[in-house]
Amino acid sequence: MDFTFLGTSAGSPTRSRNVTGLALSHAGTKPWYLVDCGEGTQHQLLHTRYSVMQLRAIFITHIHGDHTFGLPGLLTSASMLGRTEPLDIIAPPQVQHLIHAVIENSDSTLNYPLNFIDSEAADFHWHDEHLDVSSVALSHRVPCRAYVFTERWVERQLLHNRLQDDGIAPGPVWGELKNGCDVLLDDGRLLKSDHYTEIPRQPRRMIVAGDNDTPALLATAGKDSHLLIHEATYSQEVADRVGPWPQHSSAEQVARFAESAGLPNLVLTHFSSRYRSEPGSTPHINLLAAEAMQHYKGRLFLARDFDAYRLEKDFSLTRLNDH
Structure with missing residues (x-):
């Protein structure tokens, strides 16, 4: 199971990080799946091996703009490139209204059908030949979901x-x-x-969480999962100073949960734009890694735009590129 970060910034982009987007594939790039679609996601894709022509489904965690504003542009570009295959969009109902409003008010058309699926439905479940997908309700200012991706077929x-x-x-x-x-x-x-x-092993399972101030809501899903991708918008010191209203997690919160849940791999993402990655800059993003490492003993990564990873068949996590 391979995935590439298309954006790792919270709220607004920085010079080195776009807003949220994640490309996921089970094997190769045909088909692949997109989790969240912040502004500029289609441009980020141009720097990867993923094509909108092979995109099978889009999963939106919640309605906030840094997770959705890239949708109209990506969808219309796919049409102009000649896409005719239907596309599933798993999202809160408001996302359907957003897409229709932009299409109808911008003299745009789509040459392929969109199949909208309500991510907030109590009986939500999605699958294709490669993956089973379920969801977990999170705690944020608006309804928000984590998606749990489980491979459907394990070689005998x-x-x-x-x-x-x-x-x-x-x-x-x-x-x-x-x-x-x-x-x-x-x-x-x-x-x-x-x-x-x-069947010699368990199916690989990974959790891709949206915005969330209560990581413990993922306790049940975490028991059988091999990887958690979760926001760490702030350090604990900043989270305490900002207060509860934004309803985001700190690196410490997520790390404590991942350790208690026994999750072997943790990737933190969705970092506040206040954190910088340039040498000598402050506050430096490595502060979040240092904070998490105090509370989590598994394999830890801080996501960077265009980082590509593979969840191996032995459930280890490998970063496929370095830059």
Whole structure:
């Protein structure tokens, strides 16, 4: 499971960070999925391997502009590029109104259908051939969600000794069993894939959270997850000074939760524009990493725009690029 950060800034962009967007793919880039779409997301995509022509679905965590203002431009550009395939948009109902209002009042058209799915529905669940997606309600100034992505298919391993003991010679039958298909032999025997194969590992699962001041709301989802991507808008000192109204998390809050939940990998993102990454600048963004490391012993990363990661089959997290 690969993902690339398209924007890591909270509220407004900085010279080095765009506002929120995350590209996610299960294998390769066809298809891929977008989580949130802040202003300028389509421009960020031009610097990556992801194409709007292969985009399968867009997941919006909540209605705030730094997570949604890029939608009209991205959608209309996809149309101008010749997209005709339908596109699922999983979002609060207001996002549908936003998109329609911009399209209708800008002399724009889309040459492909949009399939709007209410992310706030009590029975929300989405899947395709690669991923199952559920959601968790968070705590923010408006309704907000975390999306839990779980891979649907884990490759099976053949039980060679059992196949050989039952006189099943190597060949196409083995391939069908490995793909999860039962096989009826010419001699009338029905071979069950579950009997001759095993699934050697759990499905990979990752949580991509929207804005949230109560990380503990993810406790249940976190038990079976291998990665949490969560906002860390402030340090704890700044969060205490700003007060509760913005309803964001500090690096310390998220790190304490991830440690208590036993999450092996944590990526922090959605940083206040006050934090800088240039050498010698203050306050430096590394302050957030230092704060989190005091409370979390797993594998920790601070996201940067265009950082690409892979959640490996052994559930380790690898950064694929460095800059």
